[in-house]
Amino acid sequence: MNLTLLIVIPLITLLGIMLTRSAHxxxxxxxxxxxxxxxxxxxxxILYQQARTEGNDALMLFEVDHVWFxxxxxxxxxxxxxxSVAMILLTSFVMVAGxxxxxxxxxxxxxxxxxxxxxxxxxxxxxxxxxxxxMFFFFELSVxxxxxxxxxxxxxxxxxxxxxLALMLMxxxxxxxxxxxxxxxxxxxxxxxxxxxxxxxxxxxxxMEAQLFIFPLIFVGFAVLSxxxxxxxxxxxxHSSAPTAxxxxxxxxxxxxxxxxxxxxxxxxMPEAAREYAPIIVLLAVIxxxxxxxxTLHQKDIKLMNAYSSVSHxxxxxxxxxxxxxxxxxxxxxQMISHGIMTALFFAVIGMIYERAHTRIGSELxxxxxxxxxxxxxxxxxxLTSLGLPGFSGxxxxxxxxxxxFQVTGMFYRICxxxxxxxxxxxxxxxxxxxxxxxxxxVKNPEYLKLGDAKWNExxxxxxxxxxxxxxxxxxxxxxxxxxxxxxxxxxxxxxxQAPE
Amino acid sequence: xxxxxxxxxxxxELVLLAVLVILLIWKVGSDEALNPIVIQLINFSLLGVAxxxxxxxxxxxxxxxxxxxxxxxxxxxxxxxxxxxLICLSANEWLKKHSNYLEFYMMLIxxxxxxxxxxxxxxxxMFYLGLELATIPLAALAxxxxxxxxxxxxxxxxxxxxAFSSAILLFGISFIYGSCGSLYFSDVAQRAGSEPIxxxxxxxxxxxxAFKISAVPxxxxxxxxxxxxxxxxxxxxxxxxxxAAIFVFTSTLYSVFAGMQGSWTLIISVIAVVTMTLGNLMxxxxxxxxxxxxxxxxxxxxxxxxxxxxxxxxxxxxLIYFILIYVFSNLGAFAVVSVISDRTxxxxxxxYASLYKSNPSLAIIMTLAVFSLAxxxxxxGFFGKLFLLASGASEGMVWxxxxxxxxxxxxxxxxxxxxxxxxxxxxxxxxxxxxxxxSELITLVICVAGILATGFFSQVFDHISTVTFxxx
Numbered sequence: 001m002n003l004t005l006l007i008v009i010p011l012i013t014l015l016g017i018m019l020t021r022s023a024h025x026x027x028x029x030x031x032x033x034x035x036x037x038x039x040x041x042x043x044x045x046i047l048y049q050q051a052r053t054e055g056n057d058a059l060m061l062f063e064v065d066h067v068w069f070x071x072x073x074x075x076x077x078x079x080x081x082x083x084s085v086a087m088i089l090l091t092s093f094v095m096v097a098g099x100x101x102x103x104x105x106x107x108x109x110x111x112x113x114x115x116x117x118x119x120x121x122x123x124x125x126x127x128x129x130x131x132x133x134x135m136f137f138f139f140e141l142s143v144x145x146x147x148x149x150x151x152x153x154x155x156x157x158x159x160x161x162x163x164x165l166a167l168m169l170m171x172x173x174x175x176x177x178x179x180x181x182x183x184x185x186x187x188x189x190x191x192x193x194x195x196x197x198x199x200x201x202x203x204x205x206x207x208m209e210a211q212l213f214i215f216p217l218i219f220v221g222f223a224v225l226s227x228x229x230x231x232x233x234x235x236x237x238x239h240s241s242a243p244t245a246x247x248x249x250x251x252x253x254x255x256x257x258x259x260x261x262x263x264x265x266x267x268x269x270m271p272e273a274a275r276e277y278a279p280i281i282v283l284l285a286v287i288x289x290x291x292x293x294x295x296t297l298h299q300k301d302i303k304l305m306n307a308y309s310s311v312s313h314x315x316x317x318x319x320x321x322x323x324x325x326x327x328x329x330x331x332x333x334x335q336m337i338s339h340g341i342m343t344a345l346f347f348a349v350i351g352m353i354y355e356r357a358h359t360r361i362g363s364e365l366x367x368x369x370x371x372x373x374x375x376x377x378x379x380x381x382x383x384l385t386s387l388g389l390p391g392f393s394g395x396x397x398x399x400x401x402x403x404x405x406f407q408v409t410g411m412f413y414r415i416c417x418x419x420x421x422x423x424x425x426x427x428x429x430x431x432x433x434x435x436x437x438x439x440x441x442x443v444k445n446p447e448y449l450k451l452g453d454a455k456w457n458e459x460x461x462x463x464x465x466x467x468x469x470x471x472x473x474x475x476x477x478x479x480x481x482x483x484x485x486x487x488x489x490x491x492x493x494x495x496x497x498q499a500p501e
Numbered sequence: 502x503x504x505x506x507x508x509x510x511x512x513x514e515l516v517l518l519a520v521l522v523i524l525l526i527w528k529v530g531s532d533e534a535l536n537p538i539v540i541q542l543i544n545f546s547l548l549g550v551a552x553x554x555x556x557x558x559x560x561x562x563x564x565x566x567x568x569x570x571x572x573x574x575x576x577x578x579x580x581x582x583x584x585x586x587l588i589c590l591s592a593n594e595w596l597k598k599h600s601n602y603l604e605f606y607m608m609l610i611x612x613x614x615x616x617x618x619x620x621x622x623x624x625x626x627m628f629y630l631g632l633e634l635a636t637i638p639l640a641a642l643a644x645x646x647x648x649x650x651x652x653x654x655x656x657x658x659x660x661x662x663x664a665f666s667s668a669i670l671l672f673g674i675s676f677i678y679g680s681c682g683s684l685y686f687s688d689v690a691q692r693a694g695s696e697p698i699x700x701x702x703x704x705x706x707x708x709x710x711a712f713k714i715s716a717v718p719x720x721x722x723x724x725x726x727x728x729x730x731x732x733x734x735x736x737x738x739x740x741x742x743x744x745a746a747i748f749v750f751t752s753t754l755y756s757v758f759a760g761m762q763g764s765w766t767l768i769i770s771v772i773a774v775v776t777m778t779l780g781n782l783m784x785x786x787x788x789x790x791x792x793x794x795x796x797x798x799x800x801x802x803x804x805x806x807x808x809x810x811x812x813x814x815x816x817x818x819x820l821i822y823f824i825l826i827y828v829f830s831n832l833g834a835f836a837v838v839s840v841i842s843d844r845t846x847x848x849x850x851x852x853y854a855s856l857y858k859s860n861p862s863l864a865i866i867m868t869l870a871v872f873s874l875a876x877x878x879x880x881x882g883f884f885g886k887l888f889l890l891a892s893g894a895s896e897g898m899v900w901x902x903x904x905x906x907x908x909x910x911x912x913x914x915x916x917x918x919x920x921x922x923x924x925x926x927x928x929x930x931x932x933x934x935x936x937x938x939x940s941e942l943i944t945l946v947i948c949v950a951g952i953l954a955t956g957f958f959s960q961v962f963d964h965i966s967t968v969t970f971x972x973x
Contacts, residue, residue, distance in 0.1 A: 069959045071815065071966050072891060133887075141878045147917060151925045159925060163917065170913045174906035177887070181894035181902055194895060217903075 001047050003062050003078045003128050006088065009037050010121040014114060023109035027099070030113040034095045034120070041092040048085050049482070059489060060130060060199065068134075073193050077131040082486035083333050086479060087127045087260055090337045093468055094252035094344045095120045100461035101348045102245035104355075105153065112153060115145040116245055123253045127260065132180045132196040139176070139261070142254060143169050149246040150238060161234075161241035168234040172224030176261070179218035183269065186210045201269045202493070211273035219266040219277070225258025228318055229288035232311045239307035244351025247303070251310050252344035256336045259317045263329070263490060267321065271493040274324065278497070279412060281322030286416045289315035293426040301360045302353075302434055306346045309386060309430070312423065313339045319420055320401040323413065324494050328404025329487040330480060335401055337479070338385070338393035338472060345465040346382040349375055352458050353438070356451040362434050367443035372453040376439045378462045383431040385469050388424055393472035398424070400480070408497070510561050510570040513550050513578050514621075517614040520546050521607060528603050536603070540593065543606050544940075547586040547613075554579030562623060566685055569623040572968045576821065577748045578617050584741045584828040585613055591836040591944040592733035595843045605645060608638035609737070616745040620752070625674045625684040628749070632670075632713075636663045639742060643730040655729025662712065662722035670709025676702030686757050694760040703758060707768065710753075713746035716806065717776040720799050724783075727795035732842050735791055736835035739798040744824045747802070751809050751820060762812060769810040770901050777803025778904070781911040790838055790850050793915070794831070797874060800912055801827060804886060807893040807901055816892035817969040819885070822962050826885040829951030830873035836944045837867045844935050850919060854928035860935050864923040866945050873952045875916040876909055881956035888962075 013033025020026045044062075051061050060079030068076045080088070098116060105112045122142030129135035143166060151162035183201065188194035190204050206214075224231040235255075239247050267274045292312030299305040313335070320332025352375050353368065354360050369376035385392040388399075405417040443449060454462065472479060508515060520543060527539060558572040589609070596602040615634025622628035640663060644656025678684055680699050681692045693699050708719065715723040727735045754765060780799030787793040805823060808816040840863065842848050857864040873882030886909070894902050937945070955961050 069962055071818065071962065072888065136887075137878050137883065140883065144872065144877055148920070148924065151921060159921065163914070163921075166917060167910055167914055170910045171907070174910050177890070177909075178903045178906040181891055182899060184891065185894045185897060188895065213899075 001044055001062050003044075003064060003080065005040060006037070006044075006124045006128055007121060009033060009040060010117050010124060013037075013117050014121065017110060017114045017117065020110065026110040026113050027103060027105075030099050030117055031096070033117065034092065034099050037120075037124075038092040038096050041088050044080070045085055045089060048080065048082070049478070052482070052485070063130070072133075073191070073195050073197075074133045075131045075197060076134055077197055077199070078128040078134075079130050080128055081489070082482035082484070083260070083263070084127045086333060086337055086483055087256060088124060090256065090340045091120060091123045091127065091253050093464065094248055094340060097344055097348060097461040097465050098245040098248045098252075100457045100464075101248065101351060102243065103457040105243070105245075108152065112149070112245075115149050116249065118142075119145040119149070119249050120253070123257060126257055130198045132183070132198060132201075132265065134196075135198075135261075135265070136173070136177060136180055139257060140173055142257065143173065146238075146246065146250060146254065149249075150242045153243040153246070154241040155243070156241045157237075158241040161237035165234040165238035168224055168231065172221045172231070172258075175217045175221030175224075176265075177221075179214045179221060180265075182210070182214050182217070186214070198264070198269065206270060208272055211270040212276060215266055215270045215273035215277060218270075219262055219274075219281070222258045222261035222266065223318065226255045226262070226314045226317060227258075227288070227311045229284050229291060229311070229315070232288060232292070235311055236304060236307040239310065239347070240301065240304045244347055244354075247307075247347040247351070248344040251307075251347060252340040255310065255314055256340050259314070259321070259332065259336045262318070262321055263332070263487070267324075268490045268493060272495060275495050275497065278322050278324055281318060282413060282416050285315045285318035285322050286419050287315075288312065289319065289420050289423050293423040293430075296430050297426060299430075300362055302362050302365075302438060303347070303350045303360045305362075305430060305434055306343065306350060309427065310339070310343055312427070313343070313386070316398060316401050316420065319416070320404060323401075323405045323408050323417075324491060324497075325404045325407045326484065326488055326491050327407060328401055329491050330484045331397060331400030331402075331404050333483045333487060334393075334476070334480060335397035338397035338469075341465050341468045341472070342382055342385040342392075342394055345378065345462065345469070346386065348458070348461055348465070349379045349382055352454060353379070357445075357448060362437040364444070365438035365448075366445070367439070367441050368448065369439040370443060371448050371451050374454045374459060374462070378454075378466060379439060380435055381466055381469070383435050385473075387428045387431045391470070391473050393469045393476075396473055396476040396480075410497070506559075506561065507563060509557075509559050510563050511568065513554055513575070513582070514614055514617050516546065516550050516553065517610050517617065521610045521614070524603060524607050524610070528607075537597070540589075540596070540602070540606070541940075543610075544586060544589045544593075547582055547589060551579045551583035551586060554582060566687065567624045567627045568618070568621050570621060573752070574621050576965065576968050577620050577745075580821070580825050580828060581616060581741050581745055581748075582613065584744065584832060585609065585737070587828070587832045587836075587944050587947060588733050588736050588741070590940045591736075591832070591839050593940040594938050595731065595733060595839065599645075605642070608642050611638045612642070612737075613741070616741070619745065619749050623686050625677065625686070625689075628753075629667075629671065629674065632667065635742070635745065636660075636667065639663075639738070642734045642737070643726060645734060646731045649729075651729035652731060653729075655726045658722055658729075659726045662726075666709050666712030666719070669705050669712070673702045673705030673709060676705065686753075690757050690759060693758055694764075699761070700764065703761060703765070706753075707765070710746065710750045711772065714743055714750060714802050715799055716772050716802055717779045717799070720776070720780070723799060724787075724792045724795040728789055728792050732791070732835060732839040732848075735794070736832060736839065739794065739835070740828055740831050743798065743802065744828070747805055747809075747820070747824065751817065754809065755812060755817070766810050766812065769806050770898060773803050773806035773810060774901055774904050775803075776800070776806060777908045778911075781908055781915075785911070785915045787915075788849055788851065790848055790853070790919075793850060793919075794834060794838070797912070797915075798831065800908070801831075801874070803908075804889050804905060807898070807905060808889045810901075811892045811896040811898065813892060813896060814966070814970045815895060816889075818962065818966040819888035819892045821965050821969065823885040823889055825961070825965075826873065826881040826951070826955050829948050829955060830870045830880070830882050833866055833870035833945065833948035833952060834874065836941065836948060837863050837870070840935060840937065840941055841932065845932055847932065850922055852932065853919065853922045854926035855931035856923040859931045859933065863935065866949055867923060868920050869949060869952050871916045871919050875913050877913075879956070880952050881954070882952070884956035884962075
């Protein structure tokens with residue numbers, strides 16, 4: 001399969017949106033484009049699985065390599081492994097759902113869908129890139145659409161949140177850029193002129209001293225995106241101000257760019273430094289998990305609640321990565337996908353409730369399950385996924401992270417794992433409480449009795465995401481096996497932890 | 502050597518001088534009605550000069566080594582002539598209302614000719630002659646809106662600070678003569694660095710250049726002059742004049758002072774870091790869009806100096822490449838500012854509120870230009886800035902690169918302010934809908950095409966590198 005199609009289709013969609021004359025034509029174009037893209041991603045999954053069962057054990061499949069800037073040794077090098085295929089699937093599902101949910105955007109419709117698809121384009125390009133320069137190009141491409149989406153269509157203190165988000169993410173990418181350039185400088189020892197190619201860099205031994213300097217730059221740069229403590233502060237503000245679809249994209253796609261970058265670039269290319277920094281990563285991850293969970297407890301606004309719980313859930317991703325065992329890393333990738341879908345669903349439902357009730361404060365809602373049974377049930381499904389109920393994707397992912405983390409011996413790691421596990425209880429508290437307050441009981445506000453249930457587009461989006469959650473929760477093996485094989489390659493590079501003396 | 506060769510070495514300058522002479526004669530006994538056509542002819546003669554520079558490059562020397570024609574110089578002149586063409590095209594509407602617009606072209610062409618001689622000089626006197634030819638008419642241009650007080654003030658500031666910096670430069674050159682006994686670049690290159698006095702001379706020369714390219718701490722004149730001058734002149738100052746100064750500075754460093762590289766790499770890195778940081782911090786606080794662009798151009802110079810300090814074939818290529826992109830992006834921004842200032846007379850960032858509602862295409866072009874200045878993909882500025890940084894990184898300038906990367910974040914803040922004003926801010930009385938003239942439309946289309954295409958097509962970079970590789 002020609003992977004360039006994954007970038008070309010969104011580009012054609014963008015062009016189509018630009019050429020449309022009416023708002024309706026724009027959203028239909030966006031939807032058609034994203035559905036074609038979803039079809040393409042599923043085809044990619046099937047082709048990938050086929051190639052693997054036929055015994056093709058190359059690291060990357062469907063590779064394409066063109067020279068771009070010859071003097072800089074910059075290539076347009078793309079290819080996928082199991083992790084990228086999973087990420088591409090996630091992105092295309094969230095994209096379709098996000099476009100469906102924002103069907104009724106009234107102001108500047110064309111521009112809204114243009115920016116949404118542009119953000120998606122950046123993500124697709126990022127996940128298939130095997131050249132650090134190309135990768136960084138797509139990474140940056142997805143920063144500015146977020147700013148505009150929040151600043152123009154957002155609510156509350158949107159300008160502040162949008163600027164904060166843009167600057168923090170840009171700060172992250174500045175660190176990544178510095179790291180990438182220095183990595184290129186280091187590689188000049190082995191390849192004349194240096195290289196940006198991930199495949200070549202991964203086989204290269206970069207001096208320890210350089211690794212220790214560059215690893216934090218790249219890891220932190222990417223981790224800002226996945227809201228690592230203490231760089232998480234953009235997330236609550238950004239999510240709570242963003243329009244529904246932007247929140248879905250932000251939490252469902254954009255935060256995953258961070259986790260993927262940490263794994264693919266920082267850990268794969270600098271394995272020895274990764275081992276050195278593992279305790280710090282684990283510590284920050286656990287602080288994020290526990291702190292995020294407790295802050296969530298205090299939120300009255302259900303959107304803000306979900307935003308903080310994202311910080312906590314993304315902590316599991318970093319915990320899985322930081323433990324650096326095969327199982328925990330696979331778990332981290334699964335958690336990225338599970339959280340991406342779950343959180344997109346959650347934000348979508350919260351958006352639907354807000355659109356009808358015009359409040360997001362849990363205590364002002366109440367009894368909504370009677371008024372809007374479909375939306376209410378989806379809210380509960382999303383909540384149960386979030387707290388890790390077996391049968392849904394959250395359980396599979398978090399369980400894998402914990403099992404993997406427990407394989408690491410040592411007092412410090414054990415305590416961290418336990419703390420992480422225990423935060424699940426806190427999650428249960430806030431999820432169940434929020435569901436109880438806003439959905440169950442008598443209808444508090446008689447005005448709400450007039451509200452209608454979900455429309456076709458909202459139902460379609462919710463059903464799409466719920467089916468992903470259920471499929472992943474009940475039949476995780478196809479995804480887990482695919483991811484496992486590829487994360488094995490990355491983890492295989494990392495030296496084993498030395499036994500405590 | 503026959504006369505054909507003489508002409509071909511100096512063809513660009515000769516064309517400019519011919520246009521200048523014809524203009525002077527035309528001015529004496531002209532038919533006013535034909536002036537608009539004459540103006541378009543001059544515009545396209547500038548484009549012709551640019552094309553002439555890029556095709557059929559020849560190399561050789563004239564006047565016993567005073568004037569050196571190289572492929573590199575031809576390319577640099579081509580870029581500058583092209584930028585001047587874009588500026589004239591976008592200034593057309595504004596000039597039509599002005600009583601003495603033929604003088605604008607005379608002075609502009611004189612400045613351009615001065616820059617060309619400066620770039621091609623092989624001798625310090627030739628260089629100084631070109632510099633003055635490029636400076637004095639420029640000050641007159643800055644004062645071109647002579648009924649406005651600010652414009653005259655800007656002209657006076659310009660001429661005073663230029664005279665000051667020229668004096669410093671001359672002082673440095675006199676020291677060079679004292680220690681080397683010659684002012685030919687080739688002679689100086691062999692001897693420079695052997696005597697302690699060379700270092701003093703070199704310090705003065707760097708200071709003089711730093712004035713011209715407005716590097717910190719010699720940047721103080723920039724914002725005032727930019728603010729007062731008419732918009733097209735500001736555009737000329739910030740793109741063509743700055744570009745020429747950077748080109749000459751770089752080639753002087755690389756050829757004349759190559760032997761002293763050890764002592765200037767560090768100095769220039771420090772100036773680079775300070776310049777970009779201070780330019781950034783000042784740009785954040787500006788309310789006038791022209792002052793804002795002035796400080797943003799100071800920041801860009803900071804980035805350029807990284808490549809100057811790196812001093813490799815890669816960095817030289819990146820430098821020329823960046824200036825080419827800078828021509829498109831900065832002139833794109835200035836074209837929009839020029840249109841708005843011409844029609845409404847408004848020059849504050851606050852006046853741009855809700856621009857997207859009334860003039861969507863202008864707002865989008867401004868956004869693209871601003872993103873290109875900030876280095877956001879998919880604009881060409883991303884590639885330009887990244888290559889500047891990469892050329893620094895490949896020389897191992899670790900901390901400079903890290904600070905430069907962080908500076909990109911600060912600069913994003915104020916570039917986003919413009920975007921925010923246009924797309925997000927609400928205003929009771931947004932600017933009226935503006936109808937673009939043909940020449941403005943052409944300028945904007947060229948700039949947008951340049952902003953979008955220059956990055957993706959690596960052929961541009963490769964073409965520049967065919968000239969720069971092997972220079973050193």
